[in-house]
Amino acid sequence: MNAIALHRLLWLAVPGLVLATLPAAAATIQVTIDKLVFSPATVEAKVGDTIEWVNKDVIAHTATVKGSWEVMIPPKKSASLTLKAAGAVDYFCRFHPNMKGHLDVSP
């Protein structure tokens, strides 16, 4: 990895600056919630990418990582999270813990 690439990578780790500075580098990945199922259940993404959950249900859900972040997704609405850390995480819905998803986040 050259110095410029490394520099960009560091910038990607800074929240809020991602889209403003390097719009082409980050992707938005959609995860649909329909009838209490996260689809796709497993997503591969990079740090700086945004996950957008699209809730088609009439009830609210969350995407929650125990001891870490939580995104609330109201009924028939979408909510997003920009990934800040690399690693594999399991997430679930705090209201309906039978709903499970997984993110593989590469640096």
Next chain:
Amino acid sequence: MFTRYTAALAALLLVSAAPFAQAADKPTDPQIAHIAYTAGVLDIEAAKQALEKSKTKEVVDFAKDMERDHEAVNKQALDLVKKLKVKPEDNATSQALTKAAKEERAKLAKLQGAAFDKAYIENEVAYHKQVNGALETLLIPSASNAELKSLLETGLKIFQGHEQHAEHVAGMLK
């Protein structure tokens, strides 16, 4: 047919106080719609009691989740029966559920603080378990309309989530 179902149910109630009949004749779609809607209403009433009485954040949050989800599902159920022109029909199972819930509410009304929290959450676990069992073994298999069946199946997933959520809250209260 329905008399036999009711009689079997009444017999079952005498021994176990379980509002759902397992054997006997299948409930009809109008009866199933009534049972499912009633089960939702009763859990909303239980949630309202918890919101009045509990001061524990986890319990209050759980009760709010129950109120919100069951209201949303029941609204969907009402929209569906209207669309299908099905008139929900009161029946022995709905009545037994209502009677049991009324007794539970009276029991809970006498409790305060941690004792109330524990009893409310434990009853939520038991209640969702009971309703989910009935959905799986009786109501979903008996439903003849495909849209009603599909709504009940989604309802089952939601209420299984509630059961797990209630178990989690019960674990936190210990």
